[in-house]
Every structure is written in structure tokens, then in C-alpha cells.
Amino acid sequence: MSVLERNWRCRAGEIDIVALDGDALVICEVKTRRAGAFEHPMAAVTPAKADRLRRLAEIWLDRHGGPPPGGVRIDLVGVLLPGRGAPVAEHARGVA
Numbered sequence: 001m002s003v004l005e006r007n008w009r010c011r012a013g014e015i016d017i018v019a020l021d022g023d024a025l026v027i028c029e030v031k032t033r034r035a036g037a038f039e040h041p042m043a044a045v046t047p048a049k050a051d052r053l054r055r056l057a058e059i060w061l062d063r064h065g066g067p068p069p070g071g072v073r074i075d076l077v078g079v080l081l082p083g084r085g086a087p088v089a090e091h092a093r094g095v096a
Helices: 047-063
Strands: 002-010 013-021 024-034 072-081 088-092
Touching: 002 047, 013 047, 024 047, 047 072
Parallel strands: 024 072
Antiparallel strands: 002 013, 013 024, 072 088
């Protein structure tokens, strides 16, 4: 993937990463959590958050010339920060 924008903002909210994966546009939400008492980062994307990401994708596309030939996909990257050791990242494609 090639990153087009990071932390793109408009009045409706923010997209963490906008990227191209071949000819598909990827809207990517990144969630980070510390290991322990809190929920897994992937659980942080609720149906309401997914709806907001879809709206943000529509706004981005409207401002940047419409969807590419490969369409649009919404991905989620969850990063878990353990008490010791390296962070653990998961990438889920097409979550919303």
C-alpha cells in the first residue's frame, strides 16, 4: 500500500490513513490500546464508528475526484502495547 494522507480532517471527523492498495482506495482506522484491563483495540470500532468512517470516506472521495477503479475499502489496524516487548499489530481488511 502507498499512503496518500495521514490524519486527514474535515468537519465530520478524521481519517487516520488514506492509502492506495493497487487500484483500491483504503480508508484505515488505527486503534491502539495497552494490554490489560481495556478492551482489545479491534473492539473499539462500533457500528456507529463504522458508519462515521463510511461518511468520512464519501466526503474524502467527493473532495478528491470520486472512487478509483478498484473501489473503496475500510480497514482496521489494531495495535496492542504489551507491558513488555514489542507492540503487536493486527490488520483487518474490509471491516465496514
